Amino acid sequence: MSAQPSSLFRRSRLVLLALAAAGGGAGVWFATRAKPLSAGEGPTAGVAKPAVTVEVIHPRAGGIDRVCVQPGTVEPFQSADLYSKVSGFLAEQTVNIGSRVQKGDVLARIAVPEQEKQVERDRARLNAAEAKVRQVEAHVLAAESEAKSADASVALAKSMVRAKGSYRQYREKQLTRYKDLAKQQAIEPRVVDEQEDFFLSAQEAENEAKESVNAATERAATARAKITQAKADLEQAKAEVGVAQAELGRAEVLLNYTTIRSPYTGVVTRRSFQVGDFIRSADQGGAIPLLSVERTDLMTVVVQVPDRDVPLVNTGDPAVLVIDALGGQVFDTRGVSRCAESEDTATRTMRTEIDVPNPDGRLRRGMYGRVTLKLQTGAASAVRVPTAAVVSRSGTNHGAVRVVRGDHVATLPVTLGADNGVEIEVAAGLSAADQVVLRASGAVEDGTAVAVAGAAGPAAGH
Numbered sequence: 001m002s003a004q005p006s007s008l009f010r011r012s013r014l015v016l017l018a019l020a021a022a023g024g025g026a027g028v029w030f031a032t033r034a035k036p037l038s039a040g041e042g043p044t045a046g047v048a049k050p051a052v053t054v055e056v057i058h059p060r061a062g063g064i065d066r067v068c069v070q071p072g073t074v075e076p077f078q079s080a081d082l083y084s085k086v087s088g089f090l091a092e093q094t095v096n097i098g099s100r101v102q103k104g105d106v107l108a109r110i111a112v113p114e115q116e117k118q119v120e121r122d123r124a125r126l127n128a129a130e131a132k133v134r135q136v137e138a139h140v141l142a143a144e145s146e147a148k149s150a151d152a153s154v155a156l157a158k159s160m161v162r163a164k165g166s167y168r169q170y171r172e173k174q175l176t177r178y179k180d181l182a183k184q185q186a187i188e189p190r191v192v193d194e195q196e197d198f199f200l201s202a203q204e205a206e207n208e209a210k211e212s213v214n215a216a217t218e219r220a221a222t223a224r225a226k227i228t229q230a231k232a233d234l235e236q237a238k239a240e241v242g243v244a245q246a247e248l249g250r251a252e253v254l255l256n257y258t259t260i261r262s263p264y265t266g267v268v269t270r271r272s273f274q275v276g277d278f279i280r281s282a283d284q285g286g287a288i289p290l291l292s293v294e295r296t297d298l299m300t301v302v303v304q305v306p307d308r309d310v311p312l313v314n315t316g317d318p319a320v321l322v323i324d325a326l327g328g329q330v331f332d333t334r335g336v337s338r339c340a341e342s343e344d345t346a347t348r349t350m351r352t353e354i355d356v357p358n359p360d361g362r363l364r365r366g367m368y369g370r371v372t373l374k375l376q377t378g379a380a381s382a383v384r385v386p387t388a389a390v391v392s393r394s395g396t397n398h399g400a401v402r403v404v405r406g407d408h409v410a411t412l413p414v415t416l417g418a419d420n421g422v423e424i425e426v427a428a429g430l431s432a433a434d435q436v437v438l439r440a441s442g443a444v445e446d447g448t449a450v451a452v453a454g455a456a457g458p459a460a461g462h
Contacts (some may be wrong), residue, residue, distance in 0.1 A: 061369035063378025081289035085257035147223030
């Protein structure tokens, strides 16, 4: 039994060797059949491969401008809601909505009879106060004249004192001589008595003259006091004139408030009342404006600039406005006129205003359009090509484009810049004279023979 398994093993090994030999022969045959044909062999020997047709463009000179396109709303450059400062009945209204007005035009009048009477009363008080000033000025002049007269009386009284004093001295000397003669019994004592009476009379006259000086001095002092009092009265009268003028001015101002005038040239956009309606003043709860006026020769377009463009917005940046309601009409503007210099924390946008001349009045409040802000100018040394022309990118600003050199394709490494989704800026590696492959009828690689379809042109329209 042990001999049979050994014989079976030998037969199996022989079969395997025979199969291996047969497989080796088949492999040699397959390899021989699969050998590629050399040049000039086979049925297609001598037939040239056709060139690939490509569409090319020339790069456009200049880099890509950084722009911000946002919706804009038209608002008037100036607008005002006109309220009444006084309460009364609307007596006259010469305008309606849509009325064109000039600065200073009378738009409406409010009837306030009691205010008119108040102006008359205040004007009468002013006239009375001015008359009192003139009256007191006359008192001042009279007091000054009286003071001058009193001063003259003092001078006269002093002169009389000197005269009476001289006369007393004369009588005193006479009395002394007569007394000496009486001692010598040359004259009678009666004569001495008479001379003594004359002397005493002269002395009393001198004393009276001195008292007259005192009286005249007192009168002069009283006159000067009257001058001071009159001048004080004059100052008070002038102050009363000032008060009367202020009251009259206030009354006239309030009366002027009854006339509503246009603050600037523009158009009336709102009318809230009719003639005969009672108008309540704004400071007494009148919350509805009588009229609204808007300036229309200059309008303002409000744009909300998003956060990513806020750092680049500056006053004077070029801006173009397109209004949808006017068939896409383009308006040249004065550029960015104002910006808030601060973002709205709720929307992360910054209010930016652009003034637009509106001489023909076509722009109206509330119109909607698109505003293109030019924030940065592209590099003059750069060129730009359609974004689809870039075949590869690496890093942030490296890429490659295919160009035609002679009748073959070559791949050029380039330095990329801004990309607006339609065109991409090429800062280096490409010139405006290059023919950039935009489309091909088949696969192309470096060295692929190509035929340019049509004449090459700039990337216009891309």
